[in-house]
Amino acid sequence: MERDDLIEYSLHGHHDEATGKSIRQKIYKVTLLLTVITVIEVFIGASIKQSSDWWTTVKVIFILLTLLKAGYIVMVFMHLGDERRYLRNVILIPYFIFVLYLIFIALYEGTAVGAAWDKMFP
Amino acid sequence: MAGHSAQLDAKTLWGGKESPFQTSYGKLMMWFFLVSDALTFSGLLIAYGFTRHDALDSWPIGEETFNSMPFLGHGYPLLYVALMTFILIVSSVTMVLAVEAGHRMDRKGVTKWMIATIIGGFFFLGSQAWEWSHFIHGSEFGKIELADGSVAIVKGHFGELESFQVIEAGKKHKVGAVIKEDLMHQFQHAAEKGHLEDGKIHLADGSVAKINKAADHDMKLIIKKDGNTYKVGGKEITGKEAEKLYYEALYAGEENRVIYGANMKQNEYGPQQYAQFFFFITGFHGFHVFSGVIINIIILLGVLSGTYHKRGHYEMVEKTGLYWHFVDLVWVFVFTFFYLL
Numbered sequence: 001m002e003r004d005d006l007i008e009y010s011l012h013g014h015h016d017e018a019t020g021k022s023i024r025q026k027i028y029k030v031t032l033l034l035t036v037i038t039v040i041e042v043f044i045g046a047s048i049k050q051s052s053d054w055w056t057t058v059k060v061i062f063i064l065l066t067l068l069k070a071g072y073i074v075m076v077f078m079h080l081g082d083e084r085r086y087l088r089n090v091i092l093i094p095y096f097i098f099v100l101y102l103i104f105i106a107l108y109e110g111t112a113v114g115a116a117w118d119k120m121f122p
Numbered sequence: 123m124a125g126h127s128a129q130l131d132a133k134t135l136w137g138g139k140e141s142p143f144q145t146s147y148g149k150l151m152m153w154f155f156l157v158s159d160a161l162t163f164s165g166l167l168i169a170y171g172f173t174r175h176d177a178l179d180s181w182p183i184g185e186e187t188f189n190s191m192p193f194l195g196h197g198y199p200l201l202y203v204a205l206m207t208f209i210l211i212v213s214s215v216t217m218v219l220a221v222e223a224g225h226r227m228d229r230k231g232v233t234k235w236m237i238a239t240i241i242g243g244f245f246f247l248g249s250q251a252w253e254w255s256h257f258i259h260g261s262e263f264g265k266i267e268l269a270d271g272s273v274a275i276v277k278g279h280f281g282e283l284e285s286f287q288v289i290e291a292g293k294k295h296k297v298g299a300v301i302k303e304d305l306m307h308q309f310q311h312a313a314e315k316g317h318l319e320d321g322k323i324h325l326a327d328g329s330v331a332k333i334n335k336a337a338d339h340d341m342k343l344i345i346k347k348d349g350n351t352y353k354v355g356g357k358e359i360t361g362k363e364a365e366k367l368y369y370e371a372l373y374a375g376e377e378n379r380v381i382y383g384a385n386m387k388q389n390e391y392g393p394q395q396y397a398q399f400f401f402f403i404t405g406f407h408g409f410h411v412f413s414g415v416i417i418n419i420i421i422l423l424g425v426l427s428g429t430y431h432k433r434g435h436y437e438m439v440e441k442t443g444l445y446w447h448f449v450d451l452v453w454v455f456v457f458t459f460f461y462l463l
Binding site: 007008009010011012013014015016017020023024027031034035038039041042045046050051059062063065066069070073074076077078083084086087090091094095098099102103106107109110113114117 | 141142143144145146148149150153154157160161164165168169171172175176183184185199200201204207208211212214215217218219222223224225226227355434435436437440443444447448450451454455457458461462463
């Protein structure tokens, strides 16, 4: 049955050439940013050894840069930033709840397993 | 309730005219699928972190394992993976440009950028095939168990094998014959089987040959498992000392002292789980890239035949675009957690 009272949301995406131009500029800017971040990551990775005292700091920097990259990809390329707030929350909140729990339980259990290994094979 | 449902029409069932998300059903479902797929990948990477946390020092370091470039050889830590990352980011950009062109109903633009995206996808798949092949075949030195029981990975420049000079006849080769073909393969096979002794190789046909080999350069041993003398994280073993230890072990004539490359049972890089995680995580991601390329091709055919233009919107391009960006997103995390850390 055809519904004439439903809103065709697919048509909402249309925009004119002027808007397109500003969107493309934003895309190019983000591309440059992602490339620069990747270059920085490789540079740090190649120049600082894992045995270095700075390695813990480097690890934190890597994770922060990765989250920054991921944020730009999701918010700009996947234009989740332009969607409604409800949609954004429905996607991000359950994901973060699960993943943070998973990370917590893996670290907690991992420490216990590590201690057990140490006890068995000192 | 079931008995009444036949009398209800769609209008009564779905009273709300407006979706709270203000988005189409297809796009919403694509997002839900991506959330579940993201959780799968998170699970894999967290499992990797858990296993690595247990193994600690014996776990291989990305820049030690992945330091080769096609045509250029060794000594380029992580550059190739960075290049792969860049290729995937660029193909993500061309995809978002295709989506933007779709919003302006610019059919030519969509076609152009979709084709660019598909080419980028093939480039990435090819790079990954090269990386896998390189990972499976391994280095020229392999990983070796030294005389004191410690296990070391070896870095440096392997001196070329020049020839095998037969000194004891076998079924196929006569004394004095000089073998110049397939040297590396025979050498590594003999090394794994323990058929190398004091600079001599026992060939498959029963003959014994002297190995003529150019000198190695800049050899460095990195200990991955403690022995009686050498410990993980101890002083670097380089130069003559490294060469002496390496060839003592290689020419000891014992089986399984050296491992080349990787398979499901063992690998030259580190613990067994390392190669398994490598195959599973990059393989699962590569499978996503592959299916993404196929889906992109199908959508491109739709664009070319004008299906979406007639429909009045290019939302199909946007939906497949979401999937393609997701593949890029996953790679960003794989790059950090598998290669960098």
